[in-house]
Amino acid sequence: xxxxxxxxxxxxxxxxxxxxxxxxxxxxxxxxxxxxxxxxxxxxxxxxxxxxxxxxxxxxxxxxxxxxxxxxxxxxxxxxxxxxxxxxxxxxxxxxxxxxxxxxxxxxxxxxx
Amino acid sequence: xxxxxxxxxxxxxxxxxxxxxxxxxxxxxxxxxxxxxxxxxxxxxxxxxxxxxxxxxxxxxxxxxxxxxxxxxxxxxxxxxxxxxxxxxxxxxxxxxxxxxxxxxxxxxx
Numbered sequence: 001x002x003x004x005x006x007x008x009x010x011x012x013x014x015x016x017x018x019x020x021x022x023x024x025x026x027x028x029x030x031x032x033x034x035x036x037x038x039x040x041x042x043x044x045x046x047x048x049x050x051x052x053x054x055x056x057x058x059x060x061x062x063x064x065x066x067x068x069x070x071x072x073x074x075x076x077x078x079x080x081x082x083x084x085x086x087x088x089x090x091x092x093x094x095x096x097x098x099x100x101x102x103x104x105x106x107x108x109x110x111x112x113x
Numbered sequence: 114x115x116x117x118x119x120x121x122x123x124x125x126x127x128x129x130x131x132x133x134x135x136x137x138x139x140x141x142x143x144x145x146x147x148x149x150x151x152x153x154x155x156x157x158x159x160x161x162x163x164x165x166x167x168x169x170x171x172x173x174x175x176x177x178x179x180x181x182x183x184x185x186x187x188x189x190x191x192x193x194x195x196x197x198x199x200x201x202x203x204x205x206x207x208x209x210x211x212x213x214x215x216x217x218x219x220x221x222x223x
Contacts, residue, residue, distance in 0.1 A: 042216055042217065046211065090156070094211075100161065100171070103155040
């Protein structure tokens, strides 16, 4: 079965420090990979995606993610966290040949001043 | 939230009532989706439509119905058969790869 795992319910980091939000996946073939962010009572906003090519993908607001095929991971990173980055982050995949997104359960990022 | 609108933002329903959530997009996307979000469970797919006049059940379609009479519109009806409808509902559309999301509707059953 296709699945996405976000092993941490919450990540805590101090402002200015680097952050990592982990994501691993289990799908057949080479999937498309995505990160979305959700602020309270809002829809999901697209951050970045990996389709093909360079394994390091840069997205909005200083975020980046690295596709690691051997470890089936797509961890989200930011070198310097801001308090305003505090939100719920979702990793998602689309198996090749499908149009349905498979979501992880989300990781809450809390950046303290 | 792009060119996808959902209304209303908050909706209250009495038990036994059907309610319809609106989703409209002006992005000219063929495919549209409805998700349900519950705390700690991520997003679960209710229904999706890849083209006008066609739609498919997602993972949790029981108690819900949809229609796709126009490309721009994909309304979701939460019927009285849905046992636990209180949740945050998100609509999305896609031009191919990746999805754009609306702002969501929070439904509360009183």
